[in-house]
Amino acid sequence: MTRKADRSQDRQAAPHESGRNSARFASFVVGAVLAFAICAAVGWKASSSNIFRDFGRFHTRLSPESFFQPTAREVMALARELLDKNKVNVVIGGSSVFYGVGQPEGQTIADNLRRDLGENYRVINLAMRGGDVSGIAEQTVEMLLREQYRVVYVSDIAVGGTVTLLGSTPYQYYFWDARARNMLIDWPARDQRLTLPWYAEQRMSAMLNKYLYFMDLWNTIGYDYVFTVYSTLIPGHFWQARKDLPDNEIDPPEQFRYRNGELELQLIKRISEMPTEPEWTLVGTALETALPDVVRKSAVLAVCENSPWLLEQAAPETQAIRKAMRERMVKRVMEVGPSSLLACEGFEKDDYIDRVHLSVSGAAKIAPRLADRVRATSRNNGWVQ
Amino acid sequence: MIFFSHQFAVFTGLFFIAYWAVPIPLARRLLLLLASVTFQVHFSGPAGVLPIIVLAVGTYFVALSRNRLLCALWITVCALALIFYKYTHFLFQGIIGVAFPDLAKSGEEALAGILPTLPPLGVSFFVFEFVHYLMEIRRGHRPIRSPLTFALFTSFWPSLVAGPIKRYRQFSVSLSHGARNVSSDDVIAGMVRLAIGICKKFLGDVLTSWIQSQQASFDVLPLSVRWGIVVAIAFRILLDFSGYSDMAIGFARMMGIRLPENFNWPYIAHSITDFWRRWHISLSTWIRDYIYIPLGGSRHGLMRKSLNGFIAMALCGLWHGAAWNFALWGVYHGVGLAIAGALPLPRLLSEKPPLVFSSFRPAALAATWLAWRGFSWAATMLFVMIGWLLFFYPVDQAFHMTLRLFSH
Amino acid sequence: MKAATLGLCVKWALIGALVGVVANYYLYRVWLPIAPFVYQAF
Numbered sequence: 019m020t021r022k023a024d025r026s027q028d029r030q031a032a033p034h035e036s037g038r039n040s041a042r043f044a045s046f047v048v049g050a051v052l053a054f055a056i057c058a059a060v061g062w063k064a065s066s067s068n069i070f071r072d073f074g075r076f077h078t079r080l081s082p083e084s085f086f087q088p089t090a091r092e093v094m095a096l097a098r099e100l101l102d103k104n105k106v107n108v109v110i111g112g113s114s115v116f117y118g119v120g121q122p123e124g125q126t127i128a129d130n131l132r133r134d135l136g137e138n139y140r141v142i143n144l145a146m147r148g149g150d151v152s153g154i155a156e157q158t159v160e161m162l163l164r165e166q167y168r169v170v171y172v173s174d175i176a177v178g179g180t181v182t183l184l185g186s187t188p189y190q191y192y193f194w195d196a197r198a199r200n201m202l203i204d205w206p207a208r209d210q211r212l213t214l215p216w217y218a219e220q221r222m223s224a225m226l227n228k229y230l231y232f233m234d235l236w237n238t239i240g241y242d243y244v245f246t247v248y249s250t251l252i253p254g255h256f257w258q259a260r261k262d263l264p265d266n267e268i269d270p271p272e273q274f275r276y277r278n279g280e281l282e283l284q285l286i287k288r289i290s291e292m293p294t295e296p297e298w299t300l301v302g303t304a305l306e307t308a309l310p311d312v313v314r315k316s317a318v319l320a321v322c323e324n325s326p327w328l329l330e331q332a333a334p335e336t337q338a339i340r341k342a343m344r345e346r347m348v349k350r351v352m353e354v355g356p357s358s359l360l361a362c363e364g365f366e367k368d369d370y371i372d373r374v375h376l377s378v379s380g381a382a383k384i385a386p387r388l389a390d391r392v393r394a395t396s397r398n399n400g401w402v403q
Numbered sequence: 404m405i406f407f408s409h410q411f412a413v414f415t416g417l418f419f420i421a422y423w424a425v426p427i428p429l430a431r432r433l434l435l436l437l438a439s440v441t442f443q444v445h446f447s448g449p450a451g452v453l454p455i456i457v458l459a460v461g462t463y464f465v466a467l468s469r470n471r472l473l474c475a476l477w478i479t480v481c482a483l484a485l486i487f488y489k490y491t492h493f494l495f496q497g498i499i500g501v502a503f504p505d506l507a508k509s510g511e512e513a514l515a516g517i518l519p520t521l522p523p524l525g526v527s528f529f530v531f532e533f534v535h536y537l538m539e540i541r542r543g544h545r546p547i548r549s550p551l552t553f554a555l556f557t558s559f560w561p562s563l564v565a566g567p568i569k570r571y572r573q574f575s576v577s578l579s580h581g582a583r584n585v586s587s588d589d590v591i592a593g594m595v596r597l598a599i600g601i602c603k604k605f606l607g608d609v610l611t612s613w614i615q616s617q618q619a620s621f622d623v624l625p626l627s628v629r630w631g632i633v634v635a636i637a638f639r640i641l642l643d644f645s646g647y648s649d650m651a652i653g654f655a656r657m658m659g660i661r662l663p664e665n666f667n668w669p670y671i672a673h674s675i676t677d678f679w680r681r682w683h684i685s686l687s688t689w690i691r692d693y694i695y696i697p698l699g700g701s702r703h704g705l706m707r708k709s710l711n712g713f714i715a716m717a718l719c720g721l722w723h724g725a726a727w728n729f730a731l732w733g734v735y736h737g738v739g740l741a742i743a744g745a746l747p748l749p750r751l752l753s754e755k756p757p758l759v760f761s762s763f764r765p766a767a768l769a770a771t772w773l774a775w776r777g778f779s780w781a782a783t784m785l786f787v788m789i790g791w792l793l794f795f796y797p798v799d800q801a802f803h804m805t806l807r808l809f810s811h
Numbered sequence: 812m813k814a815a816t817l818g819l820c821v822k823w824a825l826i827g828a829l830v831g832v833v834a835n836y837y838l839y840r841v842w843l844p845i846a847p848f849v850y851q852a853f
Contacts, residue, residue, distance in 0.1 A: 038816060043587035045820040049827025050594070050834070057835035085843050191842065222409040223842045236839040246605075246836075247843060248612040407841050595826065598833040605840055612845070 061231025064238035065091035068099040070261075074123045075143040076154075077265040082188045083147060084249040086240060086260055089233050090196035093144065093158050101140045103167055106396045108141040111155025112173035115322055117145035118381065120371035123265040125378045130385030131172070135392060138402065146189055151175050151319065152308040153185025154192045159313055160203040161196060168401045170392050171317040174361070175351065176374070177324070177344045178289055181304040183211055194224035195233070205310040269378050275371045279328065282373035286324055286332050290339040298346045302354045314355030316399060318391040320384070321347045321360050324374055327367035357391050405446050405564050406650055407604070414442070415654070422658060423590075428582035432551055435582075435658070439558035443524065446564075450488065450523035458484055459557045462533040466546035474537040481537075485530040488522035493725035525563045527722060531689055532557070536571050538693050547575060561654035565647045567665045567685035574660075581659030593657030600649030607642030610635045622807055629808055636795060637788045641670065644683070670787075673779045675739040678787055690719045705745055712744075713737040723794070728801065732793040739786055 073096060080086050088096075101107040110116050110128050118126035128143035135141065144155035151173045159171045175181070184193040196202050198221070227233050240246065241260045248256045252263065276282075305314060323329070323344050329337055344360055351358035361384050362369070362376075369380035376384060396402045405411060418438045425431050443452055458481055465477040486494070491514060500507030523529075536556075540546050547553040555578055556571050581589075614635050621629060648665040655662045663685045672678035679687045695715040701708040713734055720733020789808075792801040 038819060039587060041816055041820050042823045043591060045823040046591050046594075046827035046830075049824035050831040051827075052824075053828035053831030054835055055831075057832060082844075085845070087843065188844065219408055219410055222413060226409055226412070226838060227842070230835070230838060232835050232839040233842060236836065247840070247845065248609040250612065250616040253613075253616055409838070409841055412838065412841065591823075591826075594830050598830045601833055601837050605836075608840075608845060 057232065057235055058230045061233075061235030061238070065089055065095060065231065065234035068092075068095040069238050069241055070096050073100065073142075074265050075117060075126065075128065076146060077123075077267060078147065078251050079249075079263040079266065080241075080260050081146060082191075084251040085247045086237065086245075087191055087233060088154075089227070089237065090157070090161065090192060090199055090201055091234060092237060093154065093192075094161055094201070097142055097144075097158055097162060098165075100142050101162070101167060103165075105168070106139050106392070106401050107162065107167050107169045108135065108139055108172055108392055109155050109159050109162070109169055110141065110143045110145050110172050111149065111153060111159070112145045112151060112175065113149045114145075114147040115174045115374055115376060116172070116320075117143070117147055117149065118267060119147065119375040120267070120270060120377050121381045122267055122269050122378070125269070125381060127376070127381045127385055127388070130382050131388055131392070134385050134389040139392070145173070146186075148186050149189060150186045151181045151305070152183065153189045156185070156309060156313060157193055157196050157202060159316075160310060161201045163312055163316075164201065164203060168396075168399070169316060170395050171313055172388055172392065173317065173319055174322045175301075175319045175347070175358075177321060177340060177347055178292070178298070179347075180301045181308045183208060183304075183308050191220060191223070194220040195227060198224035198228040203310040203312060207307045208310075211307060270371050275377075276325075276327070277372070282324075283328055283331055285373065286328060286340070287336050290332070290336045290343070298343065298350055301347065302350045305351065305354045305356070311355060316395060317356035318388060318395055319351050319356045319358045320362075320388060321351070321358060322374065322376075323360065323362050323365075325367065325370035325372070326365060327370070328373055357395050359387060359391055361387055406647065410445075414438070414445075419657060423585065428579070431582040432555060432578070435560075436551065436554055436558065439555065439560040439563070442560040443558055443563060447524045448519070448521045450519035450521060450526075452523070454484060454488065454523045455526070455529055455557075458529060458533060459554070462536060462557075463547075463550065463553050466537060466540045467548070469540060469546065471541050474541045478534050478537050481530045481533045485526060487518070488526050490721070490725045491518055497725075497727055528563065528566055528568060529557065531568050531686075531722075532571070534693055535568070535689060538697075539571065544572065547571060552578065559655070559660075561651040562662055565644070565651065566683075567648055567651065567663045568689050569662060569685075573663065577655075577660045577662075581655075583659075585657075585659035589656050589659045593653045593655070595653075596649050596656060597653030600646045600651075600653055603642040603646030603649060607639050607646060610639040610642065614639060621804055626808075626811060629804075633788050633792065633804075633808060636791050637670070637784075640791060640794075641666070670784065671780070672783050672787075673776055674783055675736065675743045675786060678783060679736070679740065686719065686722070690715050694718055701744075709737075709741040709745065712740050716740065728793055728796065728798050731798060732790055735790050735793055739790075 069092060076086075076088065078084060081088075097107075097109075108131065110131070116127055118128065121127065123129075126143060128141050132139070132141040144158055146154055149155070155173065156171060159169050162169045184190045193202075194217075236246070243259050244257055245260055246257070252258070255263075309317070321344055323340070329340060332340075348358045348360055362380070365376075365380060365383060369377055369383055371377045393402065418434075421434055422431060425434060443455070461477055461480065465473045492511070495507040495511045499510065536546075547556065552575055556569065556574055559569070559574070559578075562569055614632055617624065617628065617632055621632065624632070645666040652662045652664070665683055665685050667681040667684065669678055669681040672681050695711055698711040698714060699707055700711060714737075716733040716737030717730050718733065720729045720731065720736070723729045723732075789805050792804050795801075796804065
């Protein structure tokens with residue numbers, strides 16, 4: 019290196035400290051800081067009230083599957099608008115089964131349940147495809163309980179399934195968001211398990227969003243004006259405001275039902291043959307860790323068996339294992355608090371569209387059974403006569 | 404990637420607040436070193452930082468000795484380290500395994516305990532910078548005496564992950580300037596550059612997602628969409644890589660430090676030679692200075708020049724990844740460069756209007772020249788875009804996709 | 812303040828504002844689980 023070269027860069031980049039340069043720098047900094055602060059303020063303002071209109075469910079084009087990640091504040095604002103502190107509120111969670119794959123808007127389990135329960139109840143469907151008993155819906159229940167809402171949490175749980183600690187991976191951001199904002203119920207059993215190294219990034223993201231509201235802001239922009247992220251689920255018009263993209267879940271015509279029958283049959287067999295703990299206590303332990311006790315006491319978990327049409331085709335021993343397993347599931351779930359039921363007993367081929375998802379008729383059939391349990395749970399909690 | 408995480412955002416925010424707040428040059432340098440070491444340790448991956456420390460310490464002391472033989476030896480050590488960490492699997496599977504599968508298998512098994520699952524973070528950049536440094540020392544330039552300056556040259560965090568590949572003399576000058584005096588111009592220019600880089604990256608991500616959603620059905624898509632995908636691939640890599648370079652250059656500039664430029668509108672190039680003057684400049688100049696020229700460059704006739712070009716470009720290709728398609732991509736460009744440099748027609752296309760038109764009237768001449776220029780640009784872009792297929796896809800698939808671009 | 816200086820201030824405040832918005836957007840995008848395209852990481 020040479021001193022000459024050194025001086026030349028100094029000279030080149032040295033601030034010609036005139037008033038104009040200072041003004042330029044000051045303007046730039048003020049502009050940047052102000053814009054950043056305004057973004058945060060608008061984000062805060064946006065999620066202070068409900069942004070969703072005509073909400074039915076977080077359908078695929080309005081969910082993390084298509085990079086729309088509703089925040090805890092946004093979902094709570096929605097819930098506050100749809101629910102009522104003076105009534106019993108039902109929050110539906112779980113997987114695609116209770117989300118309503120195979121059931122168009124207006125004919126979902128949630129819609130049927132709303133009709134069955136009548137005016138004294140409010141129902142909101144927060145289940146997600148690929149979701150779990152824990153996750154967005156359950157964590158929203160915690161927030162609602164903290165705000166003195168009377169809530170019954172209704173979710174599906176698969177036969178031989180268990181419960182993840184924070185919900186399925188795509189939805190875990192929500193837990194960290196709600197936790198950073200101190201909106202969840204304090205649950206030490208869960209907190210003690212939050213030690214995995216890869217949680218550090220999520221924790222940091224949620225902490226930043228707690229003060230800067232960037233997710234809230236860009237969600238609102240994406241919902242109302244323009245979406246900026248490409249999604250393979252909305253290939254032709256990914257930029258379109260998400261409010262303009264309707265729920266596109268369909269009641270699949272006959273030729274689209276049970277499309278993978280043989281594969282699904284093999285799957286049933288494989289699941290049945292999987293070595294499991296004889297008494298299946300795992301599900302109880304997982305529930306106790308993931309769900310605070312107040313949520314469990316107010317939960318209805320529906321053990322949903324696979325389509326009987328497929329099950330009947332399985333070997334007798336497979337069917338026997340399944341039967342034992344589903345009864346054990348109900349027992350284990352009940353032991354740790356929630357009301358549990360075999361929700362799909364007696365269903366027929368047409369009540370399903372595939373191995374696990376219920377059809378429109380299945381949704382209509384399951385709703386009264388759930389409604390009974392919701393009423394019973396409400397009575398037990400002293401909310402209704 | 405590493406620049407896209409909230410942990411990184413917080414790291415950057417804290418670092419810059421401290422860097423700008425500390426007015427003492429030595430303290431700034433120490434802070435920069437602390438940040439760079441933290442960055443390297445945090446993101447180093449399974450290989451850890453030890454390999455880089457060993458290579459760096461060796462490079463520092465060997466350079467201080469100014470012994471040409473020692474420098475040559477240590478360059479070999481660096482190159483072998485790069486081959487070991489990055490190319491062992493390829494050597495066994497892609498080369499030895501073709502003829503002697505058993506030998507390849509037992510070789511890989513023998514190395515399984517030593518070879519980390521991923522190479523050390525930035526090893527390609529480290530090695531290229533060390534080789535550059537030692538080559539310059541061999542050519543008689545003075546080494547960096549200060550261990551702190553050398554450590555900063557080695558570990559400077561903005562350019563650690565994806566370059567640009569630095570040159571030590573320019574960097575040392577710039578570093579001392581940045582440590583002494585970061586101007587408001589630097590901060591503004593750096594931030595704007597950073598923002599541009601971020602936008603490019605995100606735009607590139609949109610293209611990436613679109614390409615990924617379309618490529619599986621490439622064969623059955625309409626011809627226009629197939630061409631659309633190829634164009635999107637070309638822009639995706641430009642936006643992504645130049646966006647990353649912009650971010651690195653922007654971060655450095657915010658410290659008052661200038662890094663070499665990496666891109667200069669490569670898609671307006673009107674010849675392959677011109678393209679390589681504009682694309683990944685810090686790599687192409689490195690290849691020129693430390694491979695092509697030492698091999699003899701263009702000094703020993705056309706055949707030797709072409710051969711040198713092939714070797715240099717094949718190595719350039721392999722630098723991007725340990726697989727045959729990368730090597731072939733390099734050779735493909737080597738062929739392009741050889742043709743562009745050897746045949747009169749491409750030279751005419753790329754440089755000046757053919758003399759035969761000089762008797763035309765000026766307007767006709769200009770129009771003809773523009774047409775030639777347009778044609779040479781289109782031919783260059785076609786060559787480059789087909790090259791990207793080779794870069795991104797296995798050879799047979801790239802060949803098939805290329806054929807499908809010209810058939811219904 | 813001279814008109815030229817005022818113009819300069821407005822221009823650079825707007826550029827600063829764009830940078831501020833990009834920074835905010837960056838924080839948003841980073842939280843989305845989009846698999847990044849990796850050109851060269853090693």
